[in-house]
Structures are given as C-alpha cells and as structure tokens.
Amino acid sequence: MPLTNPAAIIHQNLIKSMEMVKPSAKKAKTNGLLTPTRPVSKANENDIDNPINRVATYVDTIRRKREELKENGS
Amino acid sequence: MAVREEPSFDMPIAGQSLTAELGGRPWQQPPQYTTVEEALDYYIPSLESEEVSTQLLDVLEMGIPVTSVANAMQTASVMDGKHSVDVGVLVLPVLIELIMLIAETAGVEYISGLEPDKTIMNKSLINKAIRKYEKEKEKEDEPLEDTGVMTTIESLQEETPEEKAGGLMSRSK
Numbered sequence: 001m002p003l004t005n006p007a008a009i010i011h012q013n014l015i016k017s018m019e020m021v022k023p024s025a026k027k028a029k030t031n032g033l034l035t036p037t038r039p040v041s042k043a044n045e046n047d048i049d050n051p052i053n054r055v056a057t058y059v060d061t062i063r064r065k066r067e068e069l070k071e072n073g074s
Numbered sequence: 075m076a077v078r079e080e081p082s083f084d085m086p087i088a089g090q091s092l093t094a095e096l097g098g099r100p101w102q103q104p105p106q107y108t109t110v111e112e113a114l115d116y117y118i119p120s121l122e123s124e125e126v127s128t129q130l131l132d133v134l135e136m137g138i139p140v141t142s143v144a145n146a147m148q149t150a151s152v153m154d155g156k157h158s159v160d161v162g163v164l165v166l167p168v169l170i171e172l173i174m175l176i177a178e179t180a181g182v183e184y185i186s187g188l189e190p191d192k193t194i195m196n197k198s199l200i201n202k203a204i205r206k207y208e209k210e211k212e213k214e215d216e217p218l219e220d221t222g223v224m225t226t227i228e229s230l231q232e233e234t235p236e237e238k239a240g241g242l243m244s245r246s247k
Contacts, residue, residue, distance in 0.1 A: 007141035008188050011167045051110050062171040
C-alpha cells in the first residue's frame with residue numbers, strides 16, 4: 001500500500017531525534033595534561049542554520065505550551 | 075468487508091498534467107516562501123483567524139486525524155506554489171503541534187493520528203496465523219472423512235425403514 005500521509009512518521013522521527021539530542025548528565029571536568037583545551041564543536045547538535053534544529057525548537061516550544069495548558073486545565 | 079470498486083470517470087486523463095504549458099502551474103514556479111520561518115509566518119496567522127480555526131475545529135470534531143489535516147494543508151500550499159515540498163515536510167511537525175494546541179485550547183477532543191496503527195499486521199504474524207490455520211484444517215480434515223462417511227451411513231440406515239417381514243417364521247413384536 002502506498003504511503004499517502006507521511007505526517008505521523010515525520011513527527012515521530014523528529015520527537016525521537018529530539019529525545020536523543022536532549023542534554024544528558026554533564027561530563028566531569030578533567031584537567032590532565034592531555035586534555036583538549038579547545039571545546040569540541042557540536043556541529044550537528046546546536047547548528048541553528050540547520051532547519052531541522054530550528055523546527056525542533058519550535059515543536060519543543062509548542063509542546064511545552066501544551067503541557068502547561070494541560071497542567072493548568074486539570 | 076470487501077468494497078467493490080466502481081469505475082470513476084471524474085479523474086484526469088493520463089498525461090493530462092503534461093498538456094499545460096511548462097511553468098503554467100503554480101507548483102512549477104519558484105515557491106513564494108523559501109524558508110521554514112517564512113512558511114510558518116504564512117500558516118500561523120491563517121490558523122489563528124476565526125474563520126479558519128472554527129472550520130478546523132469542526133473538522134477535528136468530525137474525527138478526522140490531526141496528521142491528515144496538517145498534511146492536506148501543506149500539500150494544498152505546495153500546489154498553490156506557496157512553498158516547496160521540502161519546506162512542507164519540515165513545517166509538518168510544527169503544524170501538527172499547532173493544530174493540537176488550538177484544539178486543546180478550545181477544549182475539543184481530537185484524534186492525533188500519531189497512535190500506532192493496530193490494524194497493520196506484520197508479515198511474520200500473518201504467516202504464523204496461516205500456518206496455525208493450515209494445521210487446524212489438517213486436523214479437522216482427517217477425522218471428518220471417517221466420521222463423515224460413518225454419519226452418512228448411519229443417517230441412511232435411519233432413513234430406510236426396515237421392511238416388514240411377513241414370513242411365517244418372522245418375529246412378531
């Protein structure tokens with residue numbers, strides 16, 4: 001059967017990727033001699049030029065609004 | 075239940091899309107909005123307008139899933155040359171969330187369309203069911219042949235009444 005409505009798949013994939021990107025526990029700072037001093041670039045994680053990341057932020061904002069509404073409503 | 079497909083004549087003829095002049099259709103022109111933000115600036119005011127939002131809520135109350143509504147909106151905009159298919163796909167999750175927010179604000183119950191479809195079965199499950207059915211059928215077939223013959227013989231015996239023996243030596247009841 002041909003796929004006529006990709007909306008659900010797109011939405012679920014975005015939510016999954018958003019959950020994966022969510023910041024986990026911060027790594028403990030190491031100050032050994034061989035520790036890199038420059039921050040490693042997180043091109044994929046925080047690249048605001050990437051439209052997917054921007055869409056993720058919009059979706060996250062609206063979802064938070066919805067949750068607030070649910071909490072206030074109930 | 076199988077639905078008989080009636081021939082529909084209210085459809086375009088094969089190749090009809092090629093009869094218009096190249097660039098004559100809106101989707102063959104450069105899109106009006108090229109970024110996600112521009113497309114959202116087009117969608118959000120229209121969704122917030124009273125006319126559209128009441129129609130949207132009516133549609134959701136009818137039980138049409140949010141995903142279908144969002145997809146129809148973005149497909150229509152692609153057809154109108156508002157934005158490209160790529161931007162439409164990017165905008166889809168935001169539209170879904172927005173529509174759900176509008177529905178929740180209005181207190182309308184809706185079907186999101188994001189629930190896993192329970193009607194879709196995977197192939198392994200279907201094969202398992204077929205194997206189970208075949209085994210059961212084999213089991214049923216074997217004794218059926220024997221009992222079937224036996225039952226027919228028995229029924230025939232019941233149907234044919236015993237001829238009354240009228241001999242001198244016949245037993246009287």
